[in-house]
Amino acid sequence: MATAPTADAFAALLRAEGLTVVEVGRWQTHNRNHKGPWGPVHGVMIHHTVTKGTANTVKICRDGYTALPGPLCHGVIAKDGTVHLIGYGRTNHAGLGDDDVLRAVQNETPLPADNEANTDGNRYFYGFECENLGDGKDPWPQVQLEAIERVSAALCRYHRWGPRSVIGHLEWQPGKVDPRGFTMDSMRDRIADRLAEKPVEPEKPPVAKPGTKPPAKPAPVPAKPVVDLSKLVAAAKADPPKRGTPISYYGSKTVEQALVAEGLLARSLADGHFGSSTVTAYAAWQRRCGFKGADANGIPGRDSLERLGQRRGFTVTA
Known part of the structure; x- marks a missing residue:
């Protein structure tokens, strides 16, 4: 609601x-x-x-x-x-x-x-x-x-x-x-x-005048989420996923949230389960990137995943 x-x-x-x-x-x-x-x-x-x-x-x-x-x-x-x-x-x-x-x-x-x-x-x-x-x-x-x-x-x-x-x-x-x-x-x-687009960078805090309390330090910028490509591919090929596999292990939920933001996946399906609906949504993303045929099968590849990460603020490893 x-x-x-x-x-x-x-x-x-x-x-x-x-x-x-x-x-x-x-x-x-x-x-x-x-x-x-x-x-x-x-x-x-x-x-x-x-x-x-x-x-x-x-x-x-x-x-x-x-x-x-x-x-x-x-x-x-x-x-x-x-x-x-x-x-x-x-x-x-x-x-x-x-x-x-x-x-x-x-x-x-x-x-x-x-x-x-x-x-x-x-x-x-x-x-x-x-x-x-x-x-x-x-x-x-x-x-x-x-x-x-x-x-x-x-x-x-x-x-x-x-x-x-x-x-x-x-x-x-x-x-x-x-x-x-x-x-x-x-x-x-x-x-x-x-x-x-990335949020606008905040202005630098003003320099404190002598005798005044220095301004508080800005909160640290959180690190970008990391998506493990090899584990994500394994998750995409294994539906249902292996029982007990933590979502953060391969970054499935991060990718699903990115697909939601791209208008390709329903919010209700962004639950960390890289199932058939996510595969279909990812195939649509691959086609948007210009891939065709077997190269747009919904199984993440490095190029398409890195492009998604650049747009949605996550990095790709492995």
Whole structure:
């Protein structure tokens, strides 16, 4: 179960991801909670607005209209990449969608076709409306696409989700086409790359003035996990694994967590058991690395494993 952060923490984590955030009115308590619950949250949903002009777009999304009262989302992502926060809690952005899609988001597996409208999406998703006419001709500036990427990555970092937890409205509700003008697969690839980036190096502590107490030493940086290639290969070929083999012995759980972050394996399967589901996920990673045929059989090789380690912060031995 994923619990949303407080409103102030929500704004802070967006800023920490490098976004410019504008807080509109009393957005922290502007919601539709009287119409139903909000949460547990399971993902992020991206929309386009079919409007023109940032001020007009923010007003419509905040206030809504006769047929659909506001707020219509949690944040509006403008053409210039600014995120305008207009509500927090339940908002009228997702509507009814497909329960099979919700389960896929929860498990971070490939999305099925959205052919049902039987589940309340306003309860389970963060919603971001993006300023765009949605006609397939109105451009998406790179700064706006990067803001969508950063917003999504910020929430994925907080909840420890992978990129498959981010979907478009068109993947949720039958008949919807938004966001139109870029693909959600391409956006999820961008999010995966951002999540793979190393955290920003902390600033060096200031030098203490004479007669003052010196600043505390920063906490030591934890060592990278180490994955033993030979033991991992043996584990991948032996399903079920040898009874009593500790997870840390061959780093299976470290690799599975990396595959989850890449959107290739469900979180529920990252239990240290390098079984058939993990082999299938690893084969998908090998294909992503450019391997084909027998070279993409799901049994880890040094090259593909080192590439995964470079992206996900572990080293390879043996």
